[in-house]
Amino acid sequence: MKLPQNYNALTWEQRKTVREEYARIQKGLCHHCKEPIAGNPSIKVMQTPVTGLLFPDGFFGHPTHLHHSHETGETIGAVHARCNAVLWEHHGE
Numbered sequence: 216m217k218l219p220q221n222y223n224a225l226t227w228e229q230r231k232t233v234r235e236e237y238a239r240i241q242k243g244l245c246h247h248c249k250e251p252i253a254g255n256p257s258i259k260v261m262q263t264p265v266t267g268l269l270f271p272d273g274f275f276g277h278p279t280h281l282h283h284s285h286e287t288g289e290t291i292g293a294v295h296a297r298c299n300a301v302l303w304e305h306h307g308e
Contacts, residue, residue: 219290222283234281237293246292247302252279256295265300274300284308 216236225233238252248257255261267275280299282291285308294302302308 221288222281222290223288230281233290234279234293237281237290238279241293245294245298246282247294247298250295252293252295256297260295260298260301263301263305265297265304269304270300282308 216233218233218236218240220229220233222230237246241252243252244250245252245256248260250257275296278296280294280296282294282299282302283289284291285303291308
């Protein structure tokens, strides 16, 4: 599979496949915090405040997210849900 992909052009099923491919390439580590994607984010991420009301219902119910640029739609990597929230809220990514 060629990466990156255009997130906005992908179906839900394709996003899942791309997310899984990034996790494989990243050797099971979160692209952002470098902790195992199957576990918890880093302590630094967990200590960063997140405004839960900014995110849609169910956002945190999916443990692994496909991080992408909101400007270009280009996929970046697999991240923890919390890392995705921190990236968006605090870094504009």
